[in-house]
Amino acid sequence: MYIIIVGCGRLGGTLSEELSDAGHNVSVIDREGSRLEALGSGFNGLRVKGIEYDSKVLKEAGISRADYLIAATSDDNLNITVSLVAKETFKVRRVIARVNEPSKKSVYELLNIQTINPTELISYIIKSRIEGNSR
Amino acid sequence: MKSIVIGGGKIGSNLLKTLKERGYDVTLVEKDEETCRRIAEDINTSIICGDGTDIDVLKDAGINDADIIAAVTGLDEENLVICQIAKKGFNIGKSIARINNPKNIEMFKALGVDQTVCSTEVIANLIEYEFDRDICKIVQTFDRGTMILVEVSVNEQNRWLHSFVKDLLLPSECVIASILRDGKVIYPRGDTQIMKNDNIHIVTNRATLLEIKKLLHNGGAQHAKQKK
Numbered sequence: 001m002y003i004i005i006v007g008c009g010r011l012g013g014t015l016s017e018e019l020s021d022a023g024h025n026v027s028v029i030d031r032e033g034s035r036l037e038a039l040g041s042g043f044n045g046l047r048v049k050g051i052e053y054d055s056k057v058l059k060e061a062g063i064s065r066a067d068y069l070i071a072a073t074s075d076d077n078l079n080i081t082v083s084l085v086a087k088e089t090f091k092v093r094r095v096i097a098r099v100n101e102p103s104k105k106s107v108y109e110l111l112n113i114q115t116i117n118p119t120e121l122i123s124y125i126i127k128s129r130i131e132g133n134s135r
Numbered sequence: 136m137k138s139i140v141i142g143g144g145k146i147g148s149n150l151l152k153t154l155k156e157r158g159y160d161v162t163l164v165e166k167d168e169e170t171c172r173r174i175a176e177d178i179n180t181s182i183i184c185g186d187g188t189d190i191d192v193l194k195d196a197g198i199n200d201a202d203i204i205a206a207v208t209g210l211d212e213e214n215l216v217i218c219q220i221a222k223k224g225f226n227i228g229k230s231i232a233r234i235n236n237p238k239n240i241e242m243f244k245a246l247g248v249d250q251t252v253c254s255t256e257v258i259a260n261l262i263e264y265e266f267d268r269d270i271c272k273i274v275q276t277f278d279r280g281t282m283i284l285v286e287v288s289v290n291e292q293n294r295w296l297h298s299f300v301k302d303l304l305l306p307s308e309c310v311i312a313s314i315l316r317d318g319k320v321i322y323p324r325g326d327t328q329i330m331k332n333d334n335i336h337i338v339t340n341r342a343t344l345l346e347i348k349k350l351l352h353n354g355g356a357q358h359a360k361q362k363k
Contacts, residue, residue, distance in 0.1 A: 085245070107190060
């Protein structure tokens with residue numbers, strides 16, 4: 001699989017390393033060079049520094065042959081913008097975005113962007129663990 | 136007319152004032168509490184302190200019955216998301232986005248936000264225009280700069296003076312449409328000679344205009360002069 005990860009923070013960085021270790025072709029985009037360097041020498045994917053939704057940057061990251069684009073930054077507006085550009089301009093078939101602010105989920109839904117909502121997931125896991133223990 | 140302005144920076148607050156003066160019913164949405172307070176002291180209008188990319192905040196601002204929405208924050212991704220929400224989620228007659236970085240103009244167009252104003256580009260163009268307005272000025276802009284009509288006034292120093300139209304070295308993306316001489320319109324042919332005080336009208340685009348200006352500065356009619 002050719003996977004583009006947008007945003008190299010905690011989620012983006014971890015995901016990049018894991019997918020790359022699993023043998024996928026990964027390229028990571030971030031506007032902060034320091035975050036890309038933090039991936040370390042073990043990461044053998046492509047690192048692209050630049051504005052995440054800039055067409056030139058996305059092309060450099062190989063968007064024309066991407067199977068997946070994951071918008072994983074901690075800024076919802078950035079994730080939405082990148083997802084829209086990927087879907088509508090570059091026709092990437094599988095785009096998944098990370099929801100940061102749970103109240104923004106409705107915006108992603110309105111614009112037909114598939115999402116993962118970490119806050120919701122984590123609270124669900126914690127809740128079920130607490131309830132599981134009390135039983 | 137009910138309108139919503141999102142972003143209370145310099146552009147947003149000035150826009151708010153202008154719209155108020157023209158009798159519009161305006162609601163401002165701004166994130167920063169301090170900025171909201173400052174504007175509230177200055178202008179008497181409804182202000183909502185909140186995130187303009189949040190659907191609930193936009194509903195509070197009255198997006199359901201708004202005619203116009205203007206997204207003028209300092210972040211392009213924010214302005215884009217606001218316009219997308221207005222377009223896809225609500226039936227807004229007109230949504231206008233401010234673009235901060237000219238590089239993003241294409242992206243806004245591609246995603247169907249066609250009413251945009253790029254503040255950086257507008258200012259840069261105005262300054263540039265002031266610089267050489269005596270030789271070259273934009274008379275009319277079509278489709279926000281994709282096509283422009285430029286007027287070149289020919290003075291004594293003009294490199295094109297006394298040249299024939301056929302000898303001018305012009306970039307490919309431009310056409311000399313007409314020449315105004317003593318109030319008369321001349322439809323130029325190859326053998327039309329350019330005279331002093333002529334006003335030459337050229338149809339071109341912004342990128343090519345820069346090339347034309349360069350030619351005017353560096354001798355676009357060298358070829359013709361050598362012939363004499």
